[in-house]
Amino acid sequence: MNDENNIYKDDGFIIETKDLKKYYKDGTIKALDGVSISVKPGEVVVIIGPSGSGKSTLLRSLNLLEIPTEGEVLFRGVDISAKHVNINLHRQKMGMVFQHFNLFPHKTILQNMTLAPIKLLKKTKEEAEKKAIELLQKVALADRADAYPSQLSGGQKQRIAIVRALCMEPEVMLFDEPTSALDPELVGEVLDVMKNLAKEGMTMLCVTHEMGFAKEVADRVIFMADGVIVEEGTPGEIFTSPKNPRLQQFLQSIL
Amino acid sequence: MKEKFIELKEEFVLNFIDGGRWKWLVDGLGNTLIITLFATLIGALIGVIIATVRSTYDKNFETLQKNGGIGYYVMKVLNGICKVYLAVIRGTPVVIQLLIIYFIVFAKSNNDLFIAIFAFGVNSGAYVAEIFRGGIMSIDNGQFEAGRSLGFNYVQTMIYIVIPQTIKTVLPTLCNEFIVLLKETSVAGYVGIMDLTKAGDLIRGRTFSAFMPLIAVALIYLTIVLILTKLVSILERRLRRSER
Numbered sequence: 001m002n003d004e005n006n007i008y009k010d011d012g013f014i015i016e017t018k019d020l021k022k023y024y025k026d027g028t029i030k031a032l033d034g035v036s037i038s039v040k041p042g043e044v045v046v047i048i049g050p051s052g053s054g055k056s057t058l059l060r061s062l063n064l065l066e067i068p069t070e071g072e073v074l075f076r077g078v079d080i081s082a083k084h085v086n087i088n089l090h091r092q093k094m095g096m097v098f099q100h101f102n103l104f105p106h107k108t109i110l111q112n113m114t115l116a117p118i119k120l121l122k123k124t125k126e127e128a129e130k131k132a133i134e135l136l137q138k139v140a141l142a143d144r145a146d147a148y149p150s151q152l153s154g155g156q157k158q159r160i161a162i163v164r165a166l167c168m169e170p171e172v173m174l175f176d177e178p179t180s181a182l183d184p185e186l187v188g189e190v191l192d193v194m195k196n197l198a199k200e201g202m203t204m205l206c207v208t209h210e211m212g213f214a215k216e217v218a219d220r221v222i223f224m225a226d227g228v229i230v231e232e233g234t235p236g237e238i239f240t241s242p243k244n245p246r247l248q249q250f251l252q253s254i255l
Numbered sequence: 256m257k258e259k260f261i262e263l264k265e266e267f268v269l270n271f272i273d274g275g276r277w278k279w280l281v282d283g284l285g286n287t288l289i290i291t292l293f294a295t296l297i298g299a300l301i302g303v304i305i306a307t308v309r310s311t312y313d314k315n316f317e318t319l320q321k322n323g324g325i326g327y328y329v330m331k332v333l334n335g336i337c338k339v340y341l342a343v344i345r346g347t348p349v350v351i352q353l354l355i356i357y358f359i360v361f362a363k364s365n366n367d368l369f370i371a372i373f374a375f376g377v378n379s380g381a382y383v384a385e386i387f388r389g390g391i392m393s394i395d396n397g398q399f400e401a402g403r404s405l406g407f408n409y410v411q412t413m414i415y416i417v418i419p420q421t422i423k424t425v426l427p428t429l430c431n432e433f434i435v436l437l438k439e440t441s442v443a444g445y446v447g448i449m450d451l452t453k454a455g456d457l458i459r460g461r462t463f464s465a466f467m468p469l470i471a472v473a474l475i476y477l478t479i480v481l482i483l484t485k486l487v488s489i490l491e492r493r494l495r496r497s498e499r
Binding site: 120 | 317318321322323395397398400401403404405406407408411415416419420423
């Protein structure tokens with residue numbers, strides 16, 4: 001384990017991107033057009049913006065689910081977007097939560113949570129299950145350990161998806177519109193889990209439309225439009241005194 | 256009426272009892288089942304491999320292209336081979352394939368049964384490959400992404416997450432492929448293998464009476480197919496129920 005960690009050149013940031021670009025169709029569509037961010041350990045960064053602004057593409061580039069056309073993604077100082085990097089090792093340390101949960105339908109909740117720790121971290125079944133049950137208790141779903149995903153509500157599924165990622169003991173969590181597919185009355189239970197996670201000091205990057213969450217939890221808010229960062233700052237700066245007209249217009253349209 | 260009955264009885268005795276000719280049918284049926292069973296196994300194996308290569312190439316094209324080097328070219332060549340195999344096998348009649356494999360590829364071999372198994376297996380593999388590839392592609396891409404985001408590599412994601420779900424969706428179709436293959440092996444007689452069809456035809460040639468042996472053969476095929484179809488529909492219902 002220690003040998004693995006030695007490859008990192010920690011430079012005060014857990015995630016950085018340098019002039020990240022993602023083009024589709026030979027450059028006619030520019031999903032990302034030069035985005036540079038840097039995130040410190042323990043920071044909670046919320047990314048907002050109109051649809052098609054590239055915020056999901058940015059988030060998905062951070063663990064290389066989206067392969068950037070140009071630019072670099074650095075995880076703890078190591079360029080993980082370079083050729084011949086074993087991205088799988090880095091992904092183990094970066095949890096991800098999707099809009100549509102993506103639980104494994106053929107496995108029980110407990111199996112969903114223990115599969116990766118057993119196969120990748122080489123934990124014993126008992127160790128992995130112990131950890132999973134602990135996490136399930138935290139999100140008040142321990143009684144559903146043996147249920148299948150199809151038997152759960154959307155909010156329950158998303159809470160499971162979060163703790164499934166946490167079972168890998170990640171150093172950073174990426175949330176890709178985690179509440180967008182939920183019925184309004186189920187959003188709260190998922191946000192509560194995320195708030196607790198933030199309080200515990202987890203580094204989080206979250207693409208969301210939940211401005212309340214951004215105001216309350218974020219250390220920093222990034223506003224994107226047309227594949228670039230238009231404005232970024234503390235929630236106070238972004239929500240109470242937005243400078244850029246695009247941001248002003250966006251906030252008006254959603255609040 | 257009674258005369259007619261006696262006539263039928265004589266026909267029956269002539270075709271099946273005299274000279275123990277019913278044993279020919281039993282032997283033939285045995286060969287048909289052996290060929291079908293093992294050809295299905297070979298077909299499933301080839302099919303899964305081809306489907307995995309093809310969908311790996313399709314799904315990881317971007318990564319392969321970016322990393323370049325030998326991996327990209329190996330996959331490109333493998334994918335090309337698979338495509339040619341699929342085109343040739345699905346574009347030519349199974350009888351021609353059987354004749355080519357029997358008289359050209361394995362011209363020196365005497366193990367007819369093995370040759371038939373090989374030929375039908377190679378044939379079936381092409382169809383199974385496409386069934387399986389369709390199954391893999393039908394799994395929501397989010398399942399791949401969830402697997403990859405946890406740190407599984409592509410192969411692990413396939414083995415632990417995608418293929419178990421694929422098998423569930425394609426199993427009924429695969430069983431139907433088995434049923435189709437059972438009937439297709441009836442051309443094995445072309446290369447002198449005594450399968451069920453050939454056995455019936457041999458009896459006809461010996462007794463000069465076509466009705467009884469040919470109808471008997473047809474009924475045997477029909478019975479087996481009906482039983483298998485019933486089993487597949489039970490399986491289908493079970494699988495659907497476990498989704499709940």
